[in-house]
Amino acid sequence: MYSEKVMEHFRNPRNVGEIDNPDGVGEVGNPVCGDMMTFYVKIDNGILTDVKFKTFGCGAAIAVSSMVSEMAKGKTVEEAMKISNADVAKELGGLPPNKLHCSNLGADALHKAIENYLAKKPGEEKKGCRCPYCDAPVEGSKICAPCQTQGRR
Amino acid sequence: MLSGYFDHAAAAPLLPEAREAMQPFLGEDFGNPASLHRFGVRPRAAVDDARAQVAALINSRPDDIVFTASASESNNLAIKGFAQSRSDKGRHIVASAIEHVSVLEPLKSLGVRGFDVTLVPVDPDGVVHPDKLAAAIKTDTVLVSVMHANYEVGTIQNIKELAALARRYRVPFHSDGTAAVGRIPVDVTDLGVDAYSFPAMSVYGPKGAAALYLKRGTRIQPLIEGGFQEKNRRAGTEDIAAIAGFGAAAAVTRAKLPEWSAAMTGLSQRIFAELPKKLEHVTFTGPVPSGVRPEAMKEPAAARAKRLPGHVSVVVEFVEGEAMLLFLDDEGIAAASGSSCSAKTLKASHVLLAMGLPHTKAQSSLVLTMGKDTTDADVTLFLDKLPPIAARLREISPLYAKFKKGEDPYAMKPGETCEDEHE
Numbered sequence: 001m002y003s004e005k006v007m008e009h010f011r012n013p014r015n016v017g018e019i020d021n022p023d024g025v026g027e028v029g030n031p032v033c034g035d036m037m038t039f040y041v042k043i044d045n046g047i048l049t050d051v052k053f054k055t056f057g058c059g060a061a062i063a064v065s066s067m068v069s070e071m072a073k074g075k076t077v078e079e080a081m082k083i084s085n086a087d088v089a090k091e092l093g094g095l096p097p098n099k100l101h102c103s104n105l106g107a108d109a110l111h112k113a114i115e116n117y118l119a120k121k122p123g124e125e126k127k128g129c130r131c132p133y134c135d136a137p138v139e140g141s142k143i144c145a146p147c148q149t150q151g152r153r
Numbered sequence: 154m155l156s157g158y159f160d161h162a163a164a165a166p167l168l169p170e171a172r173e174a175m176q177p178f179l180g181e182d183f184g185n186p187a188s189l190h191r192f193g194v195r196p197r198a199a200v201d202d203a204r205a206q207v208a209a210l211i212n213s214r215p216d217d218i219v220f221t222a223s224a225s226e227s228n229n230l231a232i233k234g235f236a237q238s239r240s241d242k243g244r245h246i247v248a249s250a251i252e253h254v255s256v257l258e259p260l261k262s263l264g265v266r267g268f269d270v271t272l273v274p275v276d277p278d279g280v281v282h283p284d285k286l287a288a289a290i291k292t293d294t295v296l297v298s299v300m301h302a303n304y305e306v307g308t309i310q311n312i313k314e315l316a317a318l319a320r321r322y323r324v325p326f327h328s329d330g331t332a333a334v335g336r337i338p339v340d341v342t343d344l345g346v347d348a349y350s351f352p353a354m355s356v357y358g359p360k361g362a363a364a365l366y367l368k369r370g371t372r373i374q375p376l377i378e379g380g381f382q383e384k385n386r387r388a389g390t391e392d393i394a395a396i397a398g399f400g401a402a403a404a405v406t407r408a409k410l411p412e413w414s415a416a417m418t419g420l421s422q423r424i425f426a427e428l429p430k431k432l433e434h435v436t437f438t439g440p441v442p443s444g445v446r447p448e449a450m451k452e453p454a455a456a457r458a459k460r461l462p463g464h465v466s467v468v469v470e471f472v473e474g475e476a477m478l479l480f481l482d483d484e485g486i487a488a489a490s491g492s493s494c495s496a497k498t499l500k501a502s503h504v505l506l507a508m509g510l511p512h513t514k515a516q517s518s519l520v521l522t523m524g525k526d527t528t529d530a531d532v533t534l535f536l537d538k539l540p541p542i543a544a545r546l547r548e549i550s551p552l553y554a555k556f557k558k559g560e561d562p563y564a565m566k567p568g569e570t571c572e573d574e575h576e
Contacts, residue, residue, distance in 0.1 A: 007479075055551065
């Protein structure tokens with residue numbers, strides 16, 4: 001079901017853990033929906049010197065977190081913000097179609113951690129309802145329109 | 154060999170007796186049972202023999218057995234067949250909330266065609282209570298369907314009592330026996346059901362064969378029309394090899410069941426007794442032997458609730474089900490889960506949710522279904538391997554980290570309400 005690369009990252013995830021006094025923290029998803037990822041970043045002179053994560057989720061979610069942390073480490077903030085879910089899935093040698101939302105979560109958790117750093121207000125929670133898969137603000141519907149139409153549930 | 158195989162609900166190994174019974178019909182005895190010439194003789198005799206063997210297993214008349222291709226087909230035939238043949242009497246159907254999808258989906262499609270469906274809730278042990286069933290039955294109810302045992306949490310329903318209740322209201326009663334047959338003795342006459350589904354796989358027979366018991370005099374609309382096979386209840390030339398294998402498997406299972414059940418019960422008891430001592434934060438779901446449930450948990454809602462032999466279902470907190478399955482597979486252990494990630498639909502198990510388990514806990518479920526070949530060594534392997542796997546995944550889990558810090562790991566962020574999206 002999963003590629004060798006996904007299984008390799010799942011079995012030996014890189015950069016697992018938390019960072020003491022992180023410069024940014026990003027949490028996406030929640031256990032109710034199936035996956036939850038928390039990313040921690042350390043940023044010096046605009047460069048991500050350390051990236052760590054903790055993930056509750058399936059094999060794909062854990063592999064995606066590991067891959068995202070590896071891709072982001074050593075990159076500039078601008079470069080890291082450009083890492084897309086498609087990049088992550090590609091680096092992992094592909095993901096099963098019904099698991100693509102996991103890769104979405106990984107990149108978004110990273111971006112959220114960086115945004116948290118940029119906002120210089122670590123720990124502040126955003127208000128309002130958010131899509132559980134991509135964390136975009138939603139109103140009325142529980143899942144954002146792109147996630148719904150692309151069948152990411 | 155079968156070492157480490159704990160997923161008999163998904164597939165069970167074929168009995169050698171079944172394989173042997175199938176062989177001739179994959180070779181020289183290729184004939185059609187409907188043929189009048191000599192090539193039809195042995196296939197016809199094989200189907201007749203198998204019908205008698207399958208009937209004996211559940212104490213029915215051979216004529217009351219309809220062969221189908223899967224328990225899903227049997228369930229579809231029962232639900233849609235009763236609904237259509239009785240639609241002049243009413244358009245309301247009652248079923249339990251924890252039925253298999255092959256009961257729930259036909260009900261959904263009947264709903265689109267003007268039928269009204271009531272799903273009866275279950276208690277925290279997964280038990281359907283007679284008063285709840287009675288409350289659901291209306292004057293225009295044409296069918297009640299309650300599974301004999303649940304494949305996911307092992308709960309055995311008191312079908313005799315529920316069927317008697319339906320009979321008082323003159324409503325036919327169907328039961329899906331897929332999880333029960335081959336694990337506990339089944340006597341459809343004693344149970345008093347009008348229809349009963351089960352696959353050959355439940356008795357270590359081949360895929361591709363199943364049965365629907367229909368009590369004498371029961372009329373249903375067939376799903377497949379076009380031939381007189383199965384007394385006009387299921388058209389199409391029979392899968393003789395699969396049916397012959399089903400019959401042979403039923404005969405062996407009938408003789409061996411007491412021995413197999415006793416052995417499986419002992420093995421599952423061992424897990425109930427030993428797993429909580431080896432691994433923290435585990436909660437068994439479904440009815441459990443007395444003394445097993447942690448004091449913090451409420452006592453079993455129904456003292457009489459019984460559990461299938463060889464069936465264990467457990468929530469391993471803070472760890473997602475699919476991730477556990479993958480690591481267990483690496484250690485040679487095959488199991489199942491009710492988590493949304495492990496399901497193709499990406500939805501958490503409707504069974505666990507109906508029992509009142511929150512989504513968060515349903516994501517962490519593990520289901521073990523043993524079989525006649527499961528050994529004490531298999532159980533030892535599982536008991537040895539699960540704790541380090543859970544520890545490893547808890548180390549990665551943000552939920553466990555929050556729990557360790559004394560925070561509520563399942564707290565939702567402000568404004569976050571995705572729960573109803575999954576209902």
